[in-house]
Amino acid sequence: MNGVGFAKGMWVTLRHFLETYVDDVRYGFRKYAPDLDNFETRQGVDAQGAFTVQYPDEKVAVPERFRFVPFLVVENYDHEERPGKDWCTSCGICAKVCPPQCIWIVRSNDPETGRPVPEPEAFFIDIDICMNCGFCAEFCPFDAIKMDHDYELASYDRTTNHIFDKDKLSKEFRYWNTIAPTRAVEEAEARGGWEHKDVQKEARRGGSTRDKKADAARAEKREAVRARKEAAAAPKAEAPAAEAAPAKEEPAAEAPWNDDEEQKRKRREAALRRKAARAAKRAEDGDS
Amino acid sequence: MVDMTIPEEQVVTGTIEDAIDKLKQRFPKDVSDDDRQGYSGVIISSDKLQEAARYIKDELGFDYLSNATAVDYLGEGVHSEDHLEMVYHAFRTTGGSALVFKAQTDRTNATLPSVTPVWRGADFQEREAYDLMGIKFEGHPNLQRILLWEGFNGYPLRKDWKEAYYEEDHKPFGSRWPAGHVHRAEEKSVFGKNVNYPADIDLSRLNDVSESTMYKAFGMGVDTEHVVDHNGVQTDQLIVNMGPHHPSTHGVFRMIMEIDGETVTKLEPVMGYLHRNHEKIGERNTFLHNIPFTDRLDYISSMGNNHGYVMAVEQLLALGAKYNPPTYRAEVIRVLMVELTRIVNHLWAIGFWLNDLGAFFTPVLYFVQERERILDFFEATAGSRMMCNYMRFGGVFADIPERIHSVSNLINDRVRDFDTMKFLTEMINERIPRSIDEVDEYLTQNDIVQARGMGVGYLSRENAIDYSAAGPVLRGSGVAYDVRKSDPYSIYPELDFDMVVETEGDMYARYLVRLGEMRESLRILKQLLPRLEYTHGESVTENNSAYSSKVPIGEAYGRVENGKGELGFYVVSAGDKRAAANPWRYHVRAPSFINLTPLGLMSTGGKVADVVAILGSIDIVLGETDR
């Protein structure tokens, strides 16, 4: 019959339009108030009508396996033995499996022997080229590179900001544990403990003297590199130094990774300073 | 469902071996077995190619030429002599596997007879081989470049052609590790930042030909003075370009139309605006690298793309020693993903077709609601909503998670937290059927849909086969051909579902096919739920830990029925010592591309406004068309 199909079609639109208001009345118009519970009401399973998410004020949470540009896992900054140490051993597998070849790694060499040392001297990811495929995280044998959940990476200048270096890529192990609790547990089970693979191996071996010597040599080298870096960064680092100290006392539950760039940098610097102090102390102890 | 009876005398059956024997008896001197290691089919000498092709089609019954592509065999260690080779995969529309035949030619003056007089479906594919490999086809009606522009320097798929950012023949590149001092590729490019050309660049090769040359090559050209008199209404003849920047072309796509008043008298599609030489990238890549790249072909159905590609490579891997085929659960999960993808694809296809009919975005947005659900599931399982990168050789990336969970640094965790099986069951048994019923109720009898869809964009059964149309376009023209049934793969043989066929061959028939196929997909999905339950706990990640799989020498053609039609991957592994992990040839038989071959035919005689809808009813994605 002419016109019936047409009217039926229009009814769908009208129904959705009305449902929005019915739902509004049902929740007494509260559902638009900027509150978490209201967001859940609007996004929940039995919501009707308009269900728009007001990005960026509101965000839909992402699932655990969600993948965006990867980050590098480093030891927690308050770790007893190896604060801020890279989990990456610069084995190069991620650089090989990366389909668009956007990972660049400089392997460290022992300054004395010239032999490779299992940590990266530099690590870059060109996030413009990264296709977020997740292969690097999937095939890394040390659980050292993981896919991030932070998708807000836009910046004003792609030519200067979009090659992420090691500093920018590194995030604490704790962070991975928070964004992907299930996976982190599974991986820890596969590794045989929460610690990095190598730490566990060492613990099992009991740590030979040779290792200790190598450790000391490495610590020295680290110190040298840091001293150089600090000298270069000195004028910049001066100002925030005063406020940086309390950052340490922040409870972990505060989700520090939600901080803005400035705070992140401060925390990183504070951690580096602590690390430097400890390494220097260790080196001194070794000398005497 | 329509009973498709084909006159007895036309049905030719028999195995592929029989067919090959007959072919060899008929052409004893010109047909020989392809006895290279890991290869199959026959090699036909080029001067008898057309005759043999006709015999294959008419006498042996291989009426459907699915795939035709070229391979460049160059360099020592690959094959005895350097040559170019055309590979054809022909099928019977009654079902069965492929008759593979090849023809070879030398690289310097590469010429082969065209098979377009036998199968019109070879038209665009031969133009592509001409464009990218430089093989000239004698007797082709319109041999022009198709993806690149006329005047492009060289044939990019040849093995000795190098791209602007060329680093090495094969990934992984040595510059990334252990001394990976980063640079941005564009800084090394001779074109710099693409604004200043260095002095020694020969700009003449960047010259474009004028449009009129193109029109002439398409056999178009109008006399502007000429006025046609239609019973007193006088009309001018015009050439109208629709696109590339036209909202209705679903991407950057162009149609050149010769029109007489409002009536289209001739139409030629022009494409390639999104061309990125996917296949060349694929040959630089390792086999593994290609999986996420296939996502970017038909980005609406990345799961289906993954499936086709991993199936092709699995065929090759199965020739070698160390390889475990996917477990049963892995197959179930694959089919689950692919069928959900089909529903997403058809919802989009119908939605955008309605856009083209003037129901601007209202229906699409309601379809998106269902699509969002499915994508939520994809995201929770594969990690991404559209670029799923989910399947691996011999399995899938990971099992489906216990819960569709939103654990993250954001606070609104509780909004999307469901038990996965419950979520799937509810979605498959209630939500999707409900919305498909809604589509049916509101649209199938809709006056506008019927008035605009019925009898428009007609493609006859014979032409559909001849033009190698695939998917809903083929089945909408009354050809009962669905790769899932006709050349079954994965666990489809044990699943109970019907092929949806409509005989009218118009846009409305294609709409009905899509609607029916969504229902059939639901039937399949319902059968998968119990299978998921009882295979619970089985491993799905058999061969995943190997990041560089050595793929044995040989060729393989993996084909799946994707939402848009038959998606095929032709993969050759040369087993080269230098790069056994990189495909020698990687070709995509893209349904979006080949389904455009009959676009001109369907549009001729229609109105300009119908052309938009006809394109919508074919359902293309430019990521796949242009590759």
Ligand code: SF4
């Ligand atoms: S695969 Fe892992 S350990 Fe190896 S280089 Fe990459 S991040 Fe480092």
Ligand code: SF4
């Ligand atoms: S996510 Fe993929 S593209 Fe991005 S760095 Fe990792 S391997 Fe490379």
